[in-house]
Amino acid sequence: MNPTTLSLLLLATSAIATEPVVIRDHDALALSPAGDRTLDVEALDPGNLPEEAHGSVVLRAADGKLLTQYDPCAACKYSDTAWSPRGDAFAFVGADFKAGKTTVFIVENGTLREAAHLDGVANTLRYAPDGKRIALLATPGAHKKRGAVEAGAAQVGEIGAEEDEQRIATIPSSGGELTFISPATLYVYEFDWMPDGSGFVATAATGNGDNNWWVAKLDYIDAAGAVRTIAAPPMQMDLPRVSPDGKTIAFVGGLMSDWGSIGGDIYTVPFAGGTPTDATPGFVGSFRALAWHGAKLVAGAIVDDTNAIVDVDPQTRVTRALWSAPMRAEAQEFDGSIVFDADRSIAASILSDFTHAPEIAVGRLAKLEPTTHDNAALGAQVSARSVHWTNDAYRAQGWLVGPKEVDTSRKHPMVVVVHGGPSSAYQPHYIAAGGQHGTGFDFAYDLVERGYFLFYPNPRGSYGQGEAFTRANIRDFGHGDLADIVAGIDAVEKIAPVDDARVGAFGHSYGGWMTMWANTQTRRFKAIVSGAGIANWTSYYGENGIDQWMIPFFGASVYDEPAVYRASSPIEFIKQAKTPTLIYVGERDVECPAPQSLEYWHALKALGTPTELMIYAGEGHHFRDPKHLEDLRGRIIGWFEKYLG
Numbered sequence: 001m002n003p004t005t006l007s008l009l010l011l012a013t014s015a016i017a018t019e020p021v022v023i024r025d026h027d028a029l030a031l032s033p034a035g036d037r038t039l040d041v042e043a044l045d046p047g048n049l050p051e052e053a054h055g056s057v058v059l060r061a062a063d064g065k066l067l068t069q070y071d072p073c074a075a076c077k078y079s080d081t082a083w084s085p086r087g088d089a090f091a092f093v094g095a096d097f098k099a100g101k102t103t104v105f106i107v108e109n110g111t112l113r114e115a116a117h118l119d120g121v122a123n124t125l126r127y128a129p130d131g132k133r134i135a136l137l138a139t140p141g142a143h144k145k146r147g148a149v150e151a152g153a154a155q156v157g158e159i160g161a162e163e164d165e166q167r168i169a170t171i172p173s174s175g176g177e178l179t180f181i182s183p184a185t186l187y188v189y190e191f192d193w194m195p196d197g198s199g200f201v202a203t204a205a206t207g208n209g210d211n212n213w214w215v216a217k218l219d220y221i222d223a224a225g226a227v228r229t230i231a232a233p234p235m236q237m238d239l240p241r242v243s244p245d246g247k248t249i250a251f252v253g254g255l256m257s258d259w260g261s262i263g264g265d266i267y268t269v270p271f272a273g274g275t276p277t278d279a280t281p282g283f284v285g286s287f288r289a290l291a292w293h294g295a296k297l298v299a300g301a302i303v304d305d306t307n308a309i310v311d312v313d314p315q316t317r318v319t320r321a322l323w324s325a326p327m328r329a330e331a332q333e334f335d336g337s338i339v340f341d342a343d344r345s346i347a348a349s350i351l352s353d354f355t356h357a358p359e360i361a362v363g364r365l366a367k368l369e370p371t372t373h374d375n376a377a378l379g380a381q382v383s384a385r386s387v388h389w390t391n392d393a394y395r396a397q398g399w400l401v402g403p404k405e406v407d408t409s410r411k412h413p414m415v416v417v418v419h420g421g422p423s424s425a426y427q428p429h430y431i432a433a434g435g436q437h438g439t440g441f442d443f444a445y446d447l448v449e450r451g452y453f454l455f456y457p458n459p460r461g462s463y464g465q466g467e468a469f470t471r472a473n474i475r476d477f478g479h480g481d482l483a484d485i486v487a488g489i490d491a492v493e494k495i496a497p498v499d500d501a502r503v504g505a506f507g508h509s510y511g512g513w514m515t516m517w518a519n520t521q522t523r524r525f526k527a528i529v530s531g532a533g534i535a536n537w538t539s540y541y542g543e544n545g546i547d548q549w550m551i552p553f554f555g556a557s558v559y560d561e562p563a564v565y566r567a568s569s570p571i572e573f574i575k576q577a578k579t580p581t582l583i584y585v586g587e588r589d590v591e592c593p594a595p596q597s598l599e600y601w602h603a604l605k606a607l608g609t610p611t612e613l614m615i616y617a618g619e620g621h622h623f624r625d626p627k628h629l630e631d632l633r634g635r636i637i638g639w640f641e642k643y644l645g
Contacts, residue, residue, distance in 0.1 A: 020046035021434025024374040025053065026350045026358050029331045030081040030090070031339045035346030036062050038360055038371075039081040039090055042069075047435035049626050057081065057092050057105075062346075062362050064371030070112055072105060080332070082125035082134070084108075084173065085342075091115065091125045091134055097145065104136065106175060115175035121146055122169075124190070124335065128197045131173055135200065137188055138169045138178060147260060147334075148210040148546050151620030152590040163187075163208050168200055168221060182221050189213055189259065190239065190334070191221075195246045199223050201230065201271070203237050203251075210590055213259040214548040218249065218269065231269045233276050236552070238262045239290045239336055241297075247271055250279070250297055250314065252287045255471050257423040257510070257549055258591075260334045262288040263463035263470065266299060268314045279314035286425070286463035286470065289329075289336035293344035298322070298365075300329060300338035300349075302425055302464040305386040305397050309338060309347055309365060322366040326386060327353045328427040353428035354401055355380035375430075380404060382431045382448050387455075389491035391484045394469060398457035398488050399426060400496060403448055411499035413644040414453040416489060416525070417444075420509030422481065422553075423470055425463040426456035436630045439623060441508060441531070443633045447640065455492050459484030475555050477568040478517040485514075486524060501526065502644045506636065508532050509592060509621065513570070516600055519581060520573035527643035528581040529636050532592040532621055535600035536572075537565035545590035574603045580610035582639040584632055586619030612639075 028041040043055030056071035057078050076094035083090045089108040096102070104116040104125065115134070120142040126135050139146065142164050143153035168182040168191055182188050182202070187209035191202035199222035205212035217232040218240060230249060236256040242249055249271055254264020263286030267276040279297070280287070285308065289300030297312040308324035329337040329349040338349045347365055352358040357375030361368045384401045402412070419426045431444045444454055458464060459481040461473035473481045492498055504527040507515040512533030519528055534540050541547055541558040551557060558565045566572050581604060585597040594615050601613035614635060616628045623629055 020048075021378065021432055021437075022046045023357055023378065023430075023432060023437055024372075025055065025438065026360055026372075027055075027330075028079050028081045028092070028333070029339060029348060029350055029360065030083055031341055031346065031348040031362070032083050033085060033087045033342035035341030035362070035364075037067070037087070038062065038348055038362060039083065039092075040350070040360065041078045041081070041092075045437050047432070047437050048630060051626060052077070052439060052624070060360070060372070062371065064360060064373070068110075070105070070107065072112060072114075073103060075099065076103070080123045080125050080136075082127060084127045085129060085131045089131075089173065091127075093122055093125065093136075095121060100142070102138075104134070104171065106173070113175060116171045116178055118178060126191070126193060127173065128193055129195055130197055133170045133197070134173055135168055135170045135181075135191065135193065137166050137191070138180070139164050139166045146209075148590045149258070149620060149622040150590075151586065151588040151618060151624070152545060154588075160208070166209055168202065181223065181225050183225055183227065186227065187212065189216055192240050192242050194242055195244055201240050201242050201249055203240055208545070211546050211548050214552065218251065220271070228273075230271065230273050231276050233267075236264070238264070241290050241292055242271070243292050244294065248314075250290060250292065251276075252290055254286070254467050255423055255474070255552055257421045257553070261421060261424050262336070263302065263423060263425070265467055266290065266297060266312055266314070279312060279317055280319055281317065282466065283319060284466045285310075286466070288463075289331070289338040291340050291344055298340060298344045300336060302427065304464055305399075307337065307427070309368070323347070323363075323368050325351070325368070326428065327351045327356075328429055330358075352430045354382055354384035354399070354431055357430040357432065378430075378432065381433050381445055384428065387488065387491055387495070389488055391487035392480065394460050394472065394480075394484065395465065396457065396459055396484050396488060397464065398455060399428065400453060400455055400492055401431065401444065401448065402453040402496065403451060406497065407451070408497050411497050411502075412451050412453055413502035413504070413640070414455055414492070414498045415447060415504045415506055415640060415644075416455045416457065416485065418457070418485065418505065418507035418511035418514045419462070420507075420511050422461035422473060422477075422510045423463065424510075425458045436626060436633055439626070439629060441632070441636075442629070443636050446633070446637050450641070450645065452640070452644075453492070453496055453498055455488065457485050457488040459488070474553055475564055477553070478514065478521065479568075482514065482518060482521060486522065489524065504528065504640050504644050506531075512592065515581075516570040517568065519577040519579045520570050521576070523578070525579050527640055528579050529639055530581055530583050530597075530600070532585050532589055533583065533597060533600065534592055535570050535596045535603070537569045538562060539599065540593075540596055541565065543593045543595055571599060571603060575607065577604060577607065578609055580639075580643050582612050582614075582635060584614040584616065584635070586621060586623060587615050587617050588619065589621045591621040
């Protein structure tokens with residue numbers, strides 16, 4: 001039986017599943033200034049949908065009671081909720097991606113109206129401090145969705161002649177036409193209002209927005225659109241926040257490989273300009289949410305195997321944990337994992353772990369408790385535990401997931417799941433029965449149900465252990481980090497009945513490259529699935545749409561130091577690749593273009609190593625079509641069952 005036939009049979013078996021498993025998704029969470037209400041986007045997902053679930057904007061009391069919900073656009077995806085300073089109004093974005101149109105909706109005193117329209121995409125709504133205007137990031141005439149993980153525009157015509165530019169625009173809080181503030185040549189990534197409403201502090205760069213976040217500067221943009229650079233440090237910056245007195249800017253800075261995958265130390269710099277100062281040197285964790293609290297800061301962070309809320313004094317550099325839990329915390333995409341009320345005494349987030357589906361959690365610090373319980377009945381489908389180990393001088397952490405009841409009388413196969421990035425971290429995420437939910441690579445339950453363990457390592461280069469740990473794989477891709485992963489497998493095999501002769505590997509993006517690389521470096525894995533991988537760093541440099549990300553990690557361009565790129569290229573060691581490998585990629589992947597997967601597949605075919613390649617039409621780095629995800633799910637399960645089961 002060939003793998004494709006087996007995949008179809010597995011999909012058919014999944015389709016016969018009894019009752020659908022309905023998950024209430026939560027996204028785009030905002031907390032009212034008084035901390036008494038939440039606003040988010042919610043959708044019911046029964047699994048195996050033909051397209052992404054259509055949701056509604058939901059208003060709840062802080063205790064989770066549903067007050068009302070809004071769904072004014074049947075063709076729209078809702079996002080970017082925002083409260084007015086007095087809490088008497090809120091706004092959100094409705095995007096009709098098929099039509100290429102975006103609408104800003106405002107609800108004031110319970111009355112909903114369309115406030116503004118844009119032919120293009122928009123996000124990040126923020127009311128002015130006086131509540132009279134709303135600022136947003138808008139891309140008129142956008143050729144693609146925001147961010148490099150989205151499907152790229154067709155590469156035809158004169159390349160680079162027309163770049164999308166995301167600009168700061170404002171509308172009156174009563175509604176009206178957009179007024180563009182920032183220059184048309186500047187791509188703005190994030191922004192914050194000045195306390196007096198006179199302008200904005202932003203991270204921005206000229207040119208292609210997908211590519212230039214890694215060289216963005218911290219700028220002041222006044223109401224007339226004039227730009228003054230505040231700082232241009234040699235690091236990636238995210239979450240710029242202006243102090244209440246307008247004198248200091250705080251941001252998260254560090255080594256970050258993807259815009260939106262936030263992690264680093266907290267830095268401050270005078271609004272007048274200067275060299276940023278690290279306010280959290282030596283902090284053993286990675287910050288990913290940030291807000292001023294008077295002269296201090298309150299922040300969210302990944303700390304080892306937990307998410308935490310941390311009080312930070314930028315003057316004394318003293319940090320104090322206010323809350324932590326071994327859970328995933330999410331709030332607004334591109335805008336932090338935890339949100340706060342006006343005086344920073346109440347926090348809210350969307351919390352989940354391997355055995356608890358996402359729920360809104362709200363609490364007066366230092367407590368944060370679930371206030372919704374719509375997913376509580378789903379229950380645990382797996383067992384999970386945090387695993388720690390050491391390799392070289394580094395202490396690493398990962399997650400081991402397996403059946404609820406483990407049969408210890410026999411050895412079990414295991415799949416190692418390598419995260420993307422590399423500046424990222426695997427955090428707990430709910431593993432559901434009932435097929436494909438959402439647009440993640442949701443195959444874990446199917447393997448666990450068949451008796452597999454899954455191991456999610458966070459090797460050096462990951463978030464959660466501090467900046468020195470995140471920076472530890474610079475100019476060393478595939479060497480120390482792969483050794484950490486292998487050491488993690490050894491640690492797992494000491495505590496779980498794993499069959500070392502049946503260990504496989506899966507990865508996407510950096511994880512896809514790592515699995516390609518591991519195939520040339522070790523015989524530890526008996527089956528590999530490589531998604532959106534990189535076969536050849538030299539050719540990749542000229543093919544991808546985000547080459548700026550490579551300089552901080554490799555130290556120089558491939559044209560200046562080709563040897564360091566070749567030293568980590570799987571294609572240079574391809575004759576050592578003997579493990580059966582399933583390869584997949586999106587046709588319009590900007591970050592890891594399809595030719596990289598083709599090059600690797602071609603080499604394996606020439607060498608006689610069992611391999612298959614699937615290129616999914618129209619997909620980018622992040623797959624969006626549920627039909628493609630369902631097909632891929634079957635292929636992945638079939639591949640591991642063939643070679644490990």
